[in-house]
Amino acid sequence: MTWKPSTIAFFVLPALAVYGLFVIYPTFSGLLLSLTDSKGVGQGQFIGLANYARMLEDSQVRTALLNTVIYTVLVTFFQNALGLGLAVWLGNMPELRNSLRVVFLLPSMLSMLVVGFIWSYLFSPLGGPINEMLQALGLGSLKRVWLGDPGIALFSIVGVHVWMYLGHSTAIFLAGYLGLPSELRDSAAIDGATGWVRFWRVEWPLLAPATTVAVTLTLLGSSKTFELPFVLTRGGPGDATMLSSLTVFQNAFAGERFGYATAIALVTLVGVVIISNVVSSALRRREQLI
Amino acid sequence: MIVSLSRQAPVRRAKRRGRQWVSIIALLILSLVYLAPLLFAVIVSFKSQLEVSVSPLALPERLQIENYTSVFAKMNYWRSLLNTLGITFAVAVCVTLIAPLAAYPLARISNRSTRLIYQIFAAGLVIPFFAAMVPLYGLMKTLGLVNTYPGVILIYVALNLPLAVFFYTSFIQTVPRELEEAAALDGCSPLATFWFILLPLLRPVTGTLVMFVAMSVWNDFLLPLVFLFRAEARTIMVSVYSFVGEYGFDPTSLFPAVILASLPMLVLFAFLSRQIVAGITAGAVKG
Numbered sequence: 001m002t003w004k005p006s007t008i009a010f011f012v013l014p015a016l017a018v019y020g021l022f023v024i025y026p027t028f029s030g031l032l033l034s035l036t037d038s039k040g041v042g043q044g045q046f047i048g049l050a051n052y053a054r055m056l057e058d059s060q061v062r063t064a065l066l067n068t069v070i071y072t073v074l075v076t077f078f079q080n081a082l083g084l085g086l087a088v089w090l091g092n093m094p095e096l097r098n099s100l101r102v103v104f105l106l107p108s109m110l111s112m113l114v115v116g117f118i119w120s121y122l123f124s125p126l127g128g129p130i131n132e133m134l135q136a137l138g139l140g141s142l143k144r145v146w147l148g149d150p151g152i153a154l155f156s157i158v159g160v161h162v163w164m165y166l167g168h169s170t171a172i173f174l175a176g177y178l179g180l181p182s183e184l185r186d187s188a189a190i191d192g193a194t195g196w197v198r199f200w201r202v203e204w205p206l207l208a209p210a211t212t213v214a215v216t217l218t219l220l221g222s223s224k225t226f227e228l229p230f231v232l233t234r235g236g237p238g239d240a241t242m243l244s245s246l247t248v249f250q251n252a253f254a255g256e257r258f259g260y261a262t263a264i265a266l267v268t269l270v271g272v273v274i275i276s277n278v279v280s281s282a283l284r285r286r287e288q289l290i
Numbered sequence: 291m292i293v294s295l296s297r298q299a300p301v302r303r304a305k306r307r308g309r310q311w312v313s314i315i316a317l318l319i320l321s322l323v324y325l326a327p328l329l330f331a332v333i334v335s336f337k338s339q340l341e342v343s344v345s346p347l348a349l350p351e352r353l354q355i356e357n358y359t360s361v362f363a364k365m366n367y368w369r370s371l372l373n374t375l376g377i378t379f380a381v382a383v384c385v386t387l388i389a390p391l392a393a394y395p396l397a398r399i400s401n402r403s404t405r406l407i408y409q410i411f412a413a414g415l416v417i418p419f420f421a422a423m424v425p426l427y428g429l430m431k432t433l434g435l436v437n438t439y440p441g442v443i444l445i446y447v448a449l450n451l452p453l454a455v456f457f458y459t460s461f462i463q464t465v466p467r468e469l470e471e472a473a474a475l476d477g478c479s480p481l482a483t484f485w486f487i488l489l490p491l492l493r494p495v496t497g498t499l500v501m502f503v504a505m506s507v508w509n510d511f512l513l514p515l516v517f518l519f520r521a522e523a524r525t526i527m528v529s530v531y532s533f534v535g536e537y538g539f540d541p542t543s544l545f546p547a548v549i550l551a552s553l554p555m556l557v558l559f560a561f562l563s564r565q566i567v568a569g570i571t572a573g574a575v576k577g
Contacts, residue, residue, distance in 0.1 A: 007480050008395045012407055015392035015451055018384075022448035023414055026426040033425050040428075089317065096317055102563045103321045105570075106328065109559045111509035113527050114548040117534060118331050121541050129330055132347055163327070168570055175571035224418035226512050245420040245512075252424045253516065262424045269421040276416055 027269075034263035039256045051263035061264055063239040064247040067154060068223060068268065071243060072275075074158045075165075075222035080214050082162065083169025084207075088199065090170070091177040101174060104167035112164070116231030119160045123147050123232070147233050150240035157228050157241055165221065169214045176210025177203070208290060212283040219279060223272045244268040335545035342541050354542070361546040364537065369522065370529035371554070377439060377525065378507045381446040382500045385454050388447075389499075390492055393458030394484055398467070408459065414452030419513060430517060442518045446510075450503050457572075461495045462488070498569040501562060508555055526551045 034051055038044030055061045086104065090097045107115060122129050123146040131143045146156045180203060188202045226245040229235055235242035235250070244264065252261035334342060335357055337350040361367075396408050426445065427436070435441030465488070473483045511527040518525065524532065530551045537543050559566060 002474075003395060003399055003480065008399065008404070011395045011480070011484075012392045014388040015455065016407060016410075018388070018444060019411065019414065019448045019451045022426065022429075022445050023417060023422055023451075024410065026422040026429055027417055029429070030422065030425040033428070038428075040431075089313070093313065093317060096314060100317060100321055101567060102559075103325060105563070105567065106325065106556075106559070109505070109509075109555050109566075110552050111511060111527050111555075113509075113511040113531060114552050117530070117544055117548050118327055120539065121334075121544065122327055122330070127343065129347060136347065163324075166324075171567055171570050220416060220418075224420060226420060245418070248420050248424065249512070249516075252427070258424050258428065265421045265424060269417065272418065273416055 087173035389454035
């Protein structure tokens with residue numbers, strides 16, 4: 001079939017126009033906005049790099065960026081490590097595999113807002129089910145103020161996130177695991193490789209494509225978390241659970257500092273793009289080794 | 291040698307089956323613990339206020355259906371359900387129409403401009419919504435689209451396009467060209483070929499995509515919080531949020547509210563879990 005340039009334009013233009021106007025244009029116009037002191041509508045005064053300089057002084061923003069890195073790393077690691085373990089376990093349980101895969105996906109069908117509300121109740125320090133349960137099991141010494149203690153609040157939220165999306169990583173690794181050629185496993189068994197050795201030497205390297213997908217998706221997904229700290233802690237206590245998305249939201253819509261909020265958003269975006277590119281290209285290189 | 295083998299085999303098999311049983315029971319306990327927070331939410335939603343404070347871990351003595359009926363009216367359930375359904379439907383129709391349209395030449399022609407356009411779409415996969423949110427708010431204000439349905443629908447379409455174009459392009463690349471070439475020989479224009487030949491072939495992708503769009507719109511909160519906050523236009527999650535803000539964290543109204551809000555997606559999941567799993571795992575196996 002011959003494609004005239006005008007035909008191609010006709011096909012591509014509707015999507016490109018909507019996407020360009022509502023995603024690409026705002027992202028790039030944000031560069032200009034971040035150089036102003038805009039307070040909402042209107043241009044605002046050009047103030048050069050003052051917003052970026054201010055970020056260095058702003059302890060809330062520094063904490064938010066650091067927390068976002070910690071949060072993303074912890075969620076990505078635990079969600080995928082546990083997901084991988086669960087996937088291998090389910091992979092060897094043909095009777096239960098399909099029904100349990102659905103069970104573990106159930107929380108991810110909910111809204112993050114809903115999950116936040118459910119856990120805000122479970123975590124409540126007085127009469128909250130988690131603390132009550134620990135008490136009932138004779139583990140009263142493990143009772144905590146889960147969301148009020150600055151030392152553990154961020155980890156509590158990481159736990160909720162991992163609980164919510166564990167099924168995603170499990171499903172991805174399970175699909176990869178079931179896709180492994182069965183002859184390979186048999187020949188490994190004949191060579192005497194069993195258990196851990198077989199997993200680390202044979203199966204884990206072959207799961208490289210699944211690992212790339214699971215890790216990249218988790219990384220991108222967790223770095224933009226908003227609803228969980230918004231509902232559970234509002235970024236507190238202090239700034240212990242402040243994340244980038246939340247500080248952007250608060251600076252823009254509570255503080256009416258649009259220029260400043262955009263600067264924070266862009267710094268986060270650049271960080272996310274760089275990290276996800278480095279990680280996913282490293283993971284893809286690993287795929288080449290198969 | 292043969293004798294000893296035949297003597298040991300049943301023992302080994304029995305041992306293996308025993309281990310299998312332990313494994314099954316452990317997995318079942320684990321999944322029960324995993325679902326405990328959700329089960330707990332359901333149980334509490336049927337309790338009375340007194341029962342919640344006196345015996346937080348016990349089952350309700352009588353199902354308090356009133357918890358649900360009172361929440362139903364207070365959070366304006368039907369209205370926000372309809373709002374969300376309408377937005378979801380409009381977004382799904384737009385995305386599944388313009389995304390394959392764009393993906394068709396991107397999949398079939400490889401030159402510098404199509405590759406660049408594809409890259410631009412792919413870049414959208416890593417841009418989080420909050421990064422574009424603030425300047426987008428200024429743009430929507432200028433266009434008079436803040437607090438309107440078309441405004442929110444357009445943003446959702448734009449945000450869903452990268453994944454959709456990516457899905458459709460890679461799928462179309464696996465569709466053999468012969469059909470299209472035969473159609474072209476018969477004098478079919480590219481648009482007619484797209485509409486009559488290609489689009490029907492894309493149905494499986496479209497099905498998966500519609501589910502993703504539905505989930506992302508239904509469960510979203512930040513976007514409608516910023517762009518659609520007037521009371522009668524609220525989506526379901528914004529309704530839940532403002533309901534909780536107004537009536538507090540009382541679990542006997544909080545849990546019915548979150549369960550009612552989640553029910554449609556859980557029903558969808560109950561019927562289409564296999565397709566949802568297929569969508570999540572797309573790309574996990576090297577093709």
